[in-house]
Amino acid sequence: MLLDATCEIREHDPGIGGYKLWLMLITLFGKDVVPGRDSFYTLLRQHRLMLPPRKVRHTTNSNHRYHKWKNLIKGITLTSANQLWVSDITYISLANGDVCYLHLITDAYSHKIVGWELADTLRVSVTISALNRAIAQAIEMKGTDNLNGLIHHSDRGIQYCCDQYVTILQKYHIAISMTEDYKPTDNAIAERINGIIKTEIIYRKRQ
Numbered sequence: 001m002l003l004d005a006t007c008e009i010r011e012h013d014p015g016i017g018g019y020k021l022w023l024m025l026i027t028l029f030g031k032d033v034v035p036g037r038d039s040f041y042t043l044l045r046q047h048r049l050m051l052p053p054r055k056v057r058h059t060t061n062s063n064h065r066y067h068k069w070k071n072l073i074k075g076i077t078l079t080s081a082n083q084l085w086v087s088d089i090t091y092i093s094l095a096n097g098d099v100c101y102l103h104l105i106t107d108a109y110s111h112k113i114v115g116w117e118l119a120d121t122l123r124v125s126v127t128i129s130a131l132n133r134a135i136a137q138a139i140e141m142k143g144t145d146n147l148n149g150l151i152h153h154s155d156r157g158i159q160y161c162c163d164q165y166v167t168i169l170q171k172y173h174i175a176i177s178m179t180e181d182y183k184p185t186d187n188a189i190a191e192r193i194n195g196i197i198k199t200e201i202i203y204r205k206r207q
Contacts, residue, residue, distance in 0.1 A: 002034065006049060017051060018044055023192060066161035072177035073153050082138050082147070084108040085115075087131075087154040088190035089122065103130040106193045108153075113193065114138070127159040128168065135172055148173040154190075155179045 005028060006021055018041050025034045034040065044050040078084055086106050091099045103126050105115035115134030119126040139145050152174050154160040160178065169176055 002029070002040075002043070003047060003049070005029075006044070010049070027192060066158065066163070067166075068156045068161060069176040069178045071153075071180050072151055072175060076151075078109040081107050081110045081112070082141065082150050084151045084153060085134060086190040086193075087127075087152065087160060088193075089127065089157070089159065092118075101126070103127045103159075104190065104193060105130055105134040105152075106190060108189050111189070111193065122159065124159045124162050124164055128165055131165065131168060135168070135174075139172075146173050151175045151177050153177040153179075 002025055005025060009016060009021060009024060019037070021044075022034065022037055022040045025040075035043065041050065073084060076084065084107070086108050087104065088106075089101055089103050091101055093099055098120070100118055100120050101122055103115075103117045103119070104113060106112065107114050114137050115130040115132070117126045117130040117133075135147070138147055138150065150173075152169055154177075156178050159165060166176065
């Protein structure tokens with residue numbers, strides 16, 4: 001079952017790595033069915049499904065001059081929506097071999113996608129457009145443009161650190177939090193949403 005699902009996902013996204021495969025399978029089948037990460041890697045190797053090291057397609061450029069903010073969400077307990085947003089950009093492989101980029105903001109409590117944009121570029125203007133969508137729905141929900149008490153968490157990508165993006169967050173009194181290092185586990189909720197979108201919505205609809 002797991003191997004069949006792995007081959008199915010790889011058919012649509014041949015370059016997907018072992019870690020993201022593992023997250024997708026957990027989303028599909030649950031932790032009770034899918035083995036731990038290292039055991040899953042062993043299973044891939046046994047069936048010659050482990051990809052060789054390759055040049056990574058980066059959506060995150062953290063080598064920039066902008067300020068990198070502290071991680072504010074360690075040990076956080078959520079009790080309602082609009083306390084914590086997690087942001088990420090993921091690439092989607094197209095049938096013709098090209099890629100597009102999905103800029104996402106997800107509410108960590110409800111797991112609802114509150115802001116998104118799909119484009120063929122990583123430009124900050126697209127990321128800001130997703131942010132503006134999220135802010136608009138939060139203002140409508142709260143009845144005020146003062147979003148104090150909300151944390152925006154992301155990686156250290158230039159899109160999230162640049163002056164234009166930070167200025168908008170500060171305008172609406174949104175606290176800024178970032179991962180300490182680039183690890184998928186540091187932004188686990190966003191990575192899980194990426195897996196759900198790719199596995200359940202995009203790749204299954206291509207069949």
